[in-house]
Amino acid sequence: MIELRKFVKIAEINHVLKNQMQVFIVKNKEILLVNVDGEFYALDNKCPHMGYPLFFGKLEGSTIICGFHNAKFNIKTGQPLASVTDKPLKTFPVKIKKAAIYIEIESSEQH
Ligand code: FES
Numbered sequence: 381m382i383e384l385r386k387f388v389k390i391a392e393i394n395h396v397l398k399n400q401m402q403v404f405i406v407k408n409k410e411i412l413l414v415n416v417d418g419e420f421y422a423l424d425n426k427c428p429h430m431g432y433p434l435f436f437g438k439l440e441g442s443t444i445i446c447g448f449h450n451a452k453f454n455i456k457t458g459q460p461l462a463s464v465t466d467k468p469l470k471t472f473p474v475k476i477k478k479a480a481i482y483i484e485i486e487s488s489e490q491h
Pocket residue numbers: 427428429430431432446447448449450451464
């Protein structure tokens with residue numbers, strides 16, 4: 381099997397309102413799709429601190445704050461912003477095509 385990366389459709393742009401976030405399942409992975417002022421970002425829904433879902437956290441501009449121990453991450457880069465953890469949050473490349481949102485994710489399918 382070859383490990384490939386490819387863009388897969390995750391949602392329509394009107395599924396996530398401005399400055400809101402929503403969880404979608406892609407390839408058995410929980411992806412947190414965040415709309416920051418009309419720009420979309422895809423994040424692993426698992427906080428790198430202890431693995432709890434970031435969906436229960438809150439958004440402050442382009443920062444997400446985990447609802448469990450208040451770790452903060454830059455949504456655009458995944459970099460940690462406070463001292464709770466120094467592990468970065470996994471992010472996925474996003475592209476928009478005809479009002480649909482695609483993210484680049486690993487795929488183990490052969491082509
Ligand atoms: S699980 Fe997110 S800060 Fe601890």
